[in-house]
Amino acid sequence: MTGILFIHNTLMWYRVEFFKRIGRIYDLELIFTHMQVIEDIYDGNADGNIESLDDVDVKILENSHGFARGLISRLFSDYDVVVGGSWDTLQELIESLFILSISKLRGKKFIIWREDWDWPKEDNLKRKVLDMFIKLLTKGADGILVPGSLHKKYFEKFTDKNKIHVMPNVSNISSNIKRINKDDNKEILYVGRLIKRKGVIYLIKAFELLVKEVNDAHLTIIGDGDQEEYLKSYVRENNVENVIFCSKVDNRDLEKYYTKSNLVVVPSINYQMGDPWVFVLNEAMYYSNPLIVTDAVGAGRDMVKDNGFIVEERNVDQLYEAILRIITDYDLQKKMGEKSYEIIKEEYQYSNMVDSFVECVDSVTHGK
Numbered sequence: 001m002t003g004i005l006f007i008h009n010t011l012m013w014y015r016v017e018f019f020k021r022i023g024r025i026y027d028l029e030l031i032f033t034h035m036q037v038i039e040d041i042y043d044g045n046a047d048g049n050i051e052s053l054d055d056v057d058v059k060i061l062e063n064s065h066g067f068a069r070g071l072i073s074r075l076f077s078d079y080d081v082v083v084g085g086s087w088d089t090l091q092e093l094i095e096s097l098f099i100l101s102i103s104k105l106r107g108k109k110f111i112i113w114r115e116d117w118d119w120p121k122e123d124n125l126k127r128k129v130l131d132m133f134i135k136l137l138t139k140g141a142d143g144i145l146v147p148g149s150l151h152k153k154y155f156e157k158f159t160d161k162n163k164i165h166v167m168p169n170v171s172n173i174s175s176n177i178k179r180i181n182k183d184d185n186k187e188i189l190y191v192g193r194l195i196k197r198k199g200v201i202y203l204i205k206a207f208e209l210l211v212k213e214v215n216d217a218h219l220t221i222i223g224d225g226d227q228e229e230y231l232k233s234y235v236r237e238n239n240v241e242n243v244i245f246c247s248k249v250d251n252r253d254l255e256k257y258y259t260k261s262n263l264v265v266v267p268s269i270n271y272q273m274g275d276p277w278v279f280v281l282n283e284a285m286y287y288s289n290p291l292i293v294t295d296a297v298g299a300g301r302d303m304v305k306d307n308g309f310i311v312e313e314r315n316v317d318q319l320y321e322a323i324l325r326i327i328t329d330y331d332l333q334k335k336m337g338e339k340s341y342e343i344i345k346e347e348y349q350y351s352n353m354v355d356s357f358v359e360c361v362d363s364v365t366h367g368k
Helices: 013-025 047-051 071-075 090-106 125-140 149-155 200-213 228-237 255-260 280-286 316-327 330-347 350-366
Strands: 003-008 027-032 057-060 081-084 109-113 143-146 164-166 187-191 218-222 243-245 263-266 291-294 308-311
Touching (some): 013 350, 027 071, 071 090, 081 090, 081 350, 090 125, 109 125, 143 149, 187 255, 187 280, 200 218, 200 228, 200 316, 263 280, 291 316
Parallel strands (some): 003 081, 081 109, 143 164, 187 218, 187 263, 218 243, 263 291
16 A cells, blocks of 8 residues: 655645545555644634544644644655645745655655645745745656646646646535525625635625615625724725625534525635635535636636636626626526536545545556
């Protein structure tokens, strides 16, 4: 059985099933190096997720000055392939260089798993230096796993495209959800953090235009963040009707919102970075929802295929017109919702994700 040393920063709930499945195929040692990321970025807790991996060999490394203590000793353990690599912080970049160097020294295969794509970036010295290290890491890696076509295109700038494997991102709340026939409720839904990069203000401004023409439309905003009060103030001061803020909702309670909605909108913008993927799309599609996303959403090009529209980021008029087109055409809603369900059932299951992972491992270990 092939030994896999899998190095990842933290454990989100939607990754648990993936790790359990590959743990049945390989001799898997799972190392979490920066577990605090789930708290710092997602305001979550990984304790329950870790408990769900009771049949997997899991190690959590403590941090010292941003570095994962004990990582280098694990790189000298017994395995055939190491999966990892990150450059979100200087410490993670240095750790990745150690992973590359030690894997080459020991004759082990190295696979990078990343979600970067070519969102607009500042053209400065820091960017150029980082690109140099990314090129070094990707050219040195034996394989690269990415979630979609935009991500694959990005890494083709740095290395041989034949090393790059698309492994779809999966986040299914349940595998037992059936196709949903929805009422014409004109319910528009946003789910996500209320931070500047999510572009929620542009959705509210587009809805402000919409509700003047479609007065029975409703917008529900689920999430919290540092933009929450600003967004609520805009709604109050501009008398935007039919907007409801629900703050953060537990994953187990999202079903009723996805089931009731007629349209899910992800209005992200490029601010400091783009949105690497946005798992809300996976969840929304599972509940037969049409989608509107901006071109700042990494998953857009792969997941929006006749089941919604992609609009220009920060473009309120385009966003308004796309919402108007879908929310006032019930037959179009049904057609797009059915297409969403079809795509998610056929292309974004954990079996698809695992098959791609196995394909990548086979390619680096056996040249298949």
